[in-house]
Amino acid sequence: PPPSTPFTSSPFPSFRSVASLSQDMPQPGDNNSDRRLCALCNSSVGDEAVVAINRLWHPDHFCCNACKRPIKQTYQTADNFAYCVVCFAAKFNPKCAGCNDTLVDTCLLALDRHWHPRCFTCSTCSRPLPNGEYYLVDGKPYDLDCHWGKRLEKREAIDRGQAVANAKIRGDQAAA
Secondary structure: OOOOOOOEEOOOOOOOOOOEEOOOOOOOOOOOOOOOOOOOOEOOOOOOEEEOEEEOOOOOOOOOOOOOEOOOOOEEEEEEEEEEHHHHHHHOOOOOOOOOOOOOOOEEEEEEEEEEEEEOOOOOOOOOOHHHHEEEEEEEOOOHHHHHHHHHHHHHHHHHHHHHHHHHHHHHHOOO
C-alpha cells in the first residue's frame, strides 16, 4: 500500500509587527486638536507611539493581554486582543501528541493529532518517520521496514490460529 503522508504546515497565524508613528503626522499643539490618543489611557501619544491593531498606543501601554508586559516586537491577535508570541503559543497553539509541549513551529498533522516531526515515530523501532510518511497497522504508524515485519507477524499469528482450529476440528472428528 502507498504510505500515508501527514499534512505538514504551520497552523499558527502570521506574526504582526509593531509599527512606529510617522513623523508626517500632526504634532501636539498644531492648530487642529490632537486626535492621536492612546487606546489605553485616552491621552495624547505625543512624539512617540505604537501603531497596532488599528489603534495608537503609548509604547508602554501596548501590552500582552496575558502577561501584561509591553510588546516591543512581534505580536499576534485573538478576539481583538494582542498577545506576545510566547503567551499566544501557550494559550492557543496545539500540543504535540508525542511530548505534550506547545507547538510553535512547523508540525505534522497525522492520526488526527498534531506532532513535532521528531516525535512522530515508528511504533516498533521508535525512529522518526522519514518525511512523516507512515504505514498503519492496527491504528499505529510504522516505517516501511517495520510495517512489513508487523504484517508478517500478524500473518503468522493468523496461520497459527488456523492451525490450532484445524487441529481441534481433526481431534473432534477422530473422537467421533
